[in-house]
Amino acid sequence: MRDLLPFIRRWQGAGTPVALATVVKAWGSAPRPIGAQMAISRAGDMQGSVSGGCVEGAVYETAQEVMTSGRTQWVSFGVSNDEASAVGLTCGGTIAIFVEPLPLLTEDEAPADAPLTTLITALDGERPALLATVVEGSTLGARMTLDSSGDSVGSLGHPQLDSQVRHLTAELLPAQRSQLHSLSFDDGTTYQVFLHAHPPRQRLVVVGAVHVAIPLIQFAKSLGFYTVVIDPRTAFATAGRFPHADTLCTDWPDEALRALELDESSFVALLSHDLKLDIPALEVALRRPLRYLGALGSKKTHAKRLAALAERGFTADDTARIHNPIGLDLGGRRAEEIAIAIIAEMVAVDHGRQP
Amino acid sequence: MDANPNPEPERATVAAVLLAAGMSSRFAAGQPKQLLSLGGETLIHRALRLVLEASENTTEEAPVICLVLGHAAEEVRAAIDDLLAEAPRVVCLYNTDYALGQSTSVRCSVKYLQTIEGVSAAYFLPIDQPWMTVSLLRRLVAVHDRNVGHCGGGQGDGKIVVPSCGGRVGSPVLFDRVFFPELLQLEGDQGGRQILRRHRDHIHVLELDDEAPLHDIDTLDDIEGLEPPLPQS
Numbered sequence A: 001m002r003d004l005l006p007f008i009r010r011w012q013g014a015g016t017p018v019a020l021a022t023v024v025k026a027w028g029s030a031p032r033p034i035g036a037q038m039a040i041s042r043a044g045d046m047q048g049s050v051s052g053g054c055v056e057g058a059v060y061e062t063a064q065e066v067m068t069s070g071r072t073q074w075v076s077f078g079v080s081n082d083e084a085s086a087v088g089l090t091c092g093g094t095i096a097i098f099v100e101p102l103p104l105l106t107e108d109e110a111p112a113d114a115p116l117t118t119l120i121t122a123l124d125g126e127r128p129a130l131l132a133t134v135v136e137g138s139t140l141g142a143r144m145t146l147d148s149s150g151d152s153v154g155s156l157g158h159p160q161l162d163s164q165v166r167h168l169t170a171e172l173l174p175a176q177r178s179q180l181h182s183l184s185f186d187d188g189t190t191y192q193v194f195l196h197a198h199p200p201r202q203r204l205v206v207v208g209a210v211h212v213a214i215p216l217i218q219f220a221k222s223l224g225f226y227t228v229v230i231d232p233r234t235a236f237a238t239a240g241r242f243p244h245a246d247t248l249c250t251d252w253p254d255e256a257l258r259a260l261e262l263d264e265s266s267f268v269a270l271l272s273h274d275l276k277l278d279i280p281a282l283e284v285a286l287r288r289p290l291r292y293l294g295a296l297g298s299k300k301t302h303a304k305r306l307a308a309l310a311e312r313g314f315t316a317d318d319t320a321r322i323h324n325p326i327g328l329d330l331g332g333r334r335a336e337e338i339a340i341a342i343i344a345e346m347v348a349v350d351h352g353r354q355p
Numbered sequence B: 001m002d003a004n005p006n007p008e009p010e011r012a013t014v015a016a017v018l019l020a021a022g023m024s025s026r027f028a029a030g031q032p033k034q035l036l037s038l039g040g041e042t043l044i045h046r047a048l049r050l051v052l053e054a055s056e057n058t059t060e061e062a063p064v065i066c067l068v069l070g071h072a073a074e075e076v077r078a079a080i081d082d083l084l085a086e087a088p089r090v091v092c093l094y095n096t097d098y099a100l101g102q103s104t105s106v107r108c109s110v111k112y113l114q115t116i117e118g119v120s121a122a123y124f125l126p127i128d129q130p131w132m133t134v135s136l137l138r139r140l141v142a143v144h145d146r147n148v149g150h151c152g153g154g155q156g157d158g159k160i161v162v163p164s165c166g167g168r169v170g171s172p173v174l175f176d177r178v179f180f181p182e183l184l185q186l187e188g189d190q191g192g193r194q195i196l197r198r199h200r201d202h203i204h205v206l207e208l209d210d211e212a213p214l215h216d217i218d219t220l221d222d223i224e225g226l227e228p229p230l231p232q233s
Helices: A005-013 A056-069 A082-087 A114-124 A159-175 A213-222 A253-260 A275-285 A299-311 A335-350 B043-055 B073-078 B081-086 B102-113 B134-145 B177-183 B193-198
Strands: A018-027 A037-041 A046-048 A073-077 A094-101 A129-136 A143-147 A152-154 A179-185 A190-198 A203-207 A226-230 A247-249 A266-270 A292-295 B013-020 B065-069 B090-094 B119-126 B160-165 B173-176 B203-207
Touching: A005 A018, A005 A037, A018 A056, A018 A190, A037 A056, A056 A073, A056 A094, A094 A129, A114 A129, A114 A143, A114 A152, A114 A190, A129 A159, A143 A159, A159 A179, A159 A190, A159 B203, A203 A213, A203 A253, A203 A275, A213 A226, A213 A266, A213 A335, A226 A253, A253 A275, A266 A275, A266 A335, A275 A292, A275 A299, A292 A335, B013 B043, B013 B102, B013 B134, B043 B065, B043 B081, B043 B134, B065 B073, B065 B102, B073 B081, B081 B090, B090 B102, B102 B119, B102 B177, B119 B134, B119 B177, B134 B160, B134 B173, B134 B203, B160 B193, B173 B177, B177 B193
Parallel strands: A179 B203, A203 A226, A203 A266, A226 A247, A266 A292, B013 B065, B013 B119, B065 B090, B160 B203
Antiparallel strands: A018 A037, A018 A094, A037 A046, A073 A094, A129 A143, A129 A190, A143 A152, A179 A190, B119 B173, B160 B173
């Protein structure tokens, strides 16, 4: 949704209707995960992907019908589905896709849909939110947006359903998991609700706006990271040098890192190999539950860092989390090559590999 | 995947499995829990009677009902002689490993069900839920039969139906045939919970207004006050 929003707004701003296709169920070796989305405009534009190319054409046709009728539709593709032989999901997986017409989301218009507006505000603010949509049942298309504190906007049209979804959100949102939920009540009503978790982007915080930081921020940005550069030396941390940084900060690293409220989805790379910056940064970073913590510098530099940290009461166990030497051993020495080594190590750690 | 080459639509049968082999180790010693009498009827008798009632007047030609016995099997069986005489279609399975936990009874029944043609799913009912209702059992089967909430589904997309109240899930749980191999992997006192966790988007929740049907009797204290009172049969 985050990546599609600029396109949706641009198309709608030009007066073109837009439909949204979402993978709500995937089993077998499905090419795209649950929650993958594609936006389709009346004018024939497409952005995003629901299958990696296998069924986009068929989904496009469905989206055009949806925009004409104003009514949502289901499409499913898989080995046993007749359509599969026609369009072909070569990977052998099965996916179910929900296609819905989108209300106006343009910034200058009055908000047409409160739950969607709330979701977009949360995305912009990098806060976790879950969008629940009735994809089958008497209140088809009803939406509700919930945040991690349990607050919600909108209703799915059935009090018990709302409370069930609130219950499930408390479990799904921290786990960053989306899910199709199917249920029926004593009053005989039956619903299917898609619970779409929208976690904030993973963050990469680079301390030290050095040469290596420039390609590293660029690569991280293309992987979908929210990127932050911290360096109190104002000549280094400039927008001219870092056009891909979401935030540039010239505070001292300890102060800056504390303000960022680092969490389990945060990656921190210390690149200055200057103890004046590294030690205050590490004092804050080592006290947070980070996804990744790496520090550039020779063995000698790192030994000095460890000694300084030991003086400040950090144990060997505490400091064992620091990746040094930073990055996978790819052998390259150019700034871009080192940046690739670092980003590769981040990807490995993110997926549970221990480099 | 169903390998049935028959082009005619297959008649789907949902099997009922009554789990009545347990030793009820948490229960007061003396008599088997299965034979505990409530309102003049033993737990095993009540459970089987409800299952038989639920399977009456259904579209199924020959409902498949399995009773898994183990602990005090002969006594337990004797307590339902009258029902068995009237309902010869009930199959009694003897689980000799019952002391190793409920999974042994599940495996015992699934092994049998896999040999029966046309069984598309099964639900597993412990006998210690005396407030269970016929209507809940029927709804469970109806959800599976009617493919309620099955949009976008395809073959191989089996369903699990779980009764729940206020977010707490209970028994009986209905498993589509595609999950039988996973049920055979269960061990010890494992229930099907981990299978539920693995297949969240295959679950259909039957949300109940009243929690009583899911309430099980774990200790003698549970039946002291008999709240809610047992419905009269």
